Amino acid sequence: MKSMFSKTLSLFQQSAYPLHHTYVQMLERYTTTSEKYLVWQDIMEVSALMGEQYQQFIQLFDAGNLNDFFYKGLSIKVAVKKKKALTGSESIDGVDNAAIEKIIAKYTNLFEHDAECLRQQKEAEKQAEEARRLQLTKERNARMRQEQEARRQQYEKEFVDFPDWDINRIKRGSRAAKILQRLQRQEISEQDFLWLKDKGFENEMINDAFYIQRAKKHLSHWKNARKPWSFVNAIADFRKGNQVREVLPEVKKQLPFSFSNGNKKLQSALYTTSGGAYRDIRDYNTAIDFGEKAHSLTPDNFRPCTLLGAAHILNHDTAVGYAWYQKAIERGFEEERVDDELRSIYIRSDASNKKRLKADLKQQGYSARWLN
Structure with missing residues (x-):
């Protein structure tokens, strides 16, 4: 009907x-x-x-x-x-x-x-259903948050993460966790650093963190105790940690390193490491100037020669740079290490500089498999 x-x-x-x-x-x-x-x-x-x-x-x-x-x-x-x-x-x-x-x-x-x-009734039913749905969603989300929080707490009981170094899920209380947690705050020993490398925890970020923490300790020792070799080590470690700009203000402040008191070996080391820092920021002219000063102080030391070799090549004067590397070999620098440095310079160069450097090195009579 x-x-x-x-x-x-x-x-x-x-x-x-x-x-x-x-x-x-x-x-x-x-x-x-x-x-x-x-x-x-x-x-x-x-x-x-x-x-x-x-x-x-x-x-x-x-x-x-x-x-x-x-x-x-x-x-x-x-x-x-x-x-x-x-x-x-x-x-x-x-x-x-x-x-x-x-x-x-x-x-x-x-x-x-x-x-x-009827419309009002349906609207009321709709609103009631929506409220019920929202309440169920709210309760479900609350349960999910509780479950996530419980999982997070359980995870943190068992593991520790080091996101700044891209290292995660390290067993809490393990030797690796203790060393990495200590590295977040301060310098770790060379032995612990080598242990991390041996266990596969080393990466560029860990490497930088180790050298930066050590550099800061050396720099603090220099400033507080005025130990010159600590200053040399601080510059070297800031370079290894890719943070040379952090130490350059102190370098500029201490020039011309008169605190060395006539110690040519110390003064040469200061100019060589500082020259390396300027090389890192692509101030090749200053790097060359410091390298020449270091060489005049210790003419038999190969370290100023390698600095001058790299700085001249990076400054587009390959012939002069190559000659300095030959002088470094004459003073005890291993030929294999020269090859390593030249290859490193070549790999880090852009396409146009690679082409130029390849031609220049071949013109100097240098041959290597990586140049072919």
Whole structure:
């Protein structure tokens, strides 16, 4: 029956035929209300006012002949549609339309009220469902956070991470963890550093951290105790830790290293290590100047020669640089180490400088597999 009501009701769209739409809705209301007598009275009254076709329509409904009820409704729809096409109204000729509209208006208001109540109920149900869903989401997220926190706490009980050095999941309390934690704060011993390397923990970041921490200790010892060789070691270690700019202010402050008090070996070491620092920041002219000063102080030492060799080559004077490397060999520097330095310079050069350096070295008669 409900599907037949819906089918019949669809004949009269509310927007186009509001009076007839409400009229059919009254019949549906009759089937669901507890006040059937009052509704049926209104149905019978409005049907009598509307005319014989509508009385027949109601009789078919009352008899339960729903198929004929639908087709009678279809016949009424055709007549109403023609009437509205001619007059623009669905009112019925020759009847008391005011009385009909009064009864229909009562039910129109009632149905609108019911529709609004249903809408509010659905909205309330929707809001309740949304609140329930949000609460479930909130509870699920809270459980996930608790689980994550529990896993984090359990992880931290067992392991320690060193993200700055790209080293993670080290067993807490292990020798590796203790050494790395100590390295975060201060210098570690050479023995511990070598142990890390042997166990596979060494990388560029660990290497830098070791030398920087050691450099800071040497620099502090120099400043506090005025131990000159600590200053030399500080410069050398800041270079190894790739942080030469941290020590250069002290280098500039101490020039020309008069505190060496005529100790040529010390003064040469200061100029050589400082020259290496300037080489690292690509100030090759200063590096060459310091290398020449160091060589004049200790002409038999190969270290100033290797500095001058690298600085001249990096300054695009390969012939002079190569000659200095030959002097370094004459003073005890191993030829294999010359090859290592030249190869390092070549690898770190850009494409255009590689091409130039390759041609220059071959012109000097130098040959190596990596140059081919």
